[in-house]
Amino acid sequence: MSVKKPSILLVDDESYNLMILEECFQEHDYDLTTAEDGQQAWALLQANPHDFDVVLLDWMMPQMDGLEVLKRIKAHTDLQHIYVIMQTARAGKGEVRQGMDAGAYYYLTKPYKEEDIQSIVETAVHDSQHRQAVQRIVEQNVSTFGLVKKGMFEYKTLAECQALSILLANTYPDSEKIATGLSELMINALEHGNLGIGYDEKTQLKKQGAWLSEINRRSALPEYSAKTVSVSYQKDAAAIRLTIEDEGAGFDWQNFLTLNPERAKDNHGRGILTALNSFDKLEYLGTGNKLIVQVQL
Incomplete structure (x- = not known):
């Protein structure tokens, strides 16, 4: 079975800008679709709600601006999962905040370096693919762990982390909603907590495409290999409570x-x-190496 290429919708009212973006990603294995204004982009999204992984969206456009397109995407049940990267010359903090509050996943101010937009799009594509993979597995096993009431778990590696997050997500009534957020928290505990990868270091690793290999490398080192992340699970009639501690x-x-x-x-x-x-x-406790999450039943 062939693997679907990541699909990106490029939206800009300047044909020259669209040409530059297409050239920027020509060496990447993406399916690229272009739209020349917000109305055309919105028509494409409505007609093909499950086709796009990432939208690279200009803000200032005639007919329908990018902010309006973004708001419509996030209000649409079948589109709200799409990762939207807003690109604009509007660089003020208030405008950035406006874009992020509307649901933009990333915000790029023009002009930007080619390597920056490539890195951000690559990260958005990876996050989209990870979300889809987790949710596919959850859908296949959604009724498997419904009887779990209490449990204690530990993991040391990324593979163990991902397997456990899927198992635990299956115990929730709305497992698809839980899956991605739970995975993010458990990965954070491993990479930032036990393996000591800081924010700035992760930024550089992501740019270099070396994040995964560094996670696996550190997990095998003597100073890290014995460290565990512990997870406590408790379910009763009122709620499911999960405690994660690194x-x-x-x-x-x-x-x-x-x-x-x-x-x-x-x-x-x-x-x-x-x-x-x-x-x-x-809720994070103390210095932040322990947190509690809860879902009401």
Whole structure:
């Protein structure tokens, strides 16, 4: 069976800009579709709601501007999962905040370097593919673990982390909603907590395409290989509560409960926000190496 190429919708009212974007991604294995204004983009999205993984969207356009397209995407049940990268010359903090509040996953201010947009699109494509893969597995096993009431788990590696997050997501009534956010939190505990990969370091690893290999390399080193992330699961008639605790020193978690406009152009840093949309309650304890998430039943 052939693997579907990542599909990207490029939206800009300047044909020259569209040509530059197509050239920028010509060496990547993407299916590229172009739209010359917001109305054309919205028509394509409505007609093909499951076709696109990422939308690279200009803000200032005639007929329908990018912000209106973004708002419609996020209000549409079949489209709201799409990762939208807003690109614009509007660089003020208030405008960046407006775009992020409307649901933009990334925010690029013009002019930008080719390597920056390539890195951000690559990250958005990876995140989209990961979300789809997790949800496919969850859908296949959605009734398997419905009888689980209580459990204690540990993981050390990324493979163990991903397998456990899928198992646990299957115990929730709305497993698809939970899957991606839970996966993000559990990966954070491993990479930032136990393996000590900081925010700036991850930015560079993502740009270099070396994030996954570095995770696996560190997991095998003596100073990290014995560290575990523990997960406690408790289900009763009222709620499902999950506690995740790593062996790291913690982090400044308060800064990641909202999206700072200064991080809007970074190629990662949205995992906790994703989780906030998945759970009814998310609470970090102490220095941030322990958190509790809860879903009401």
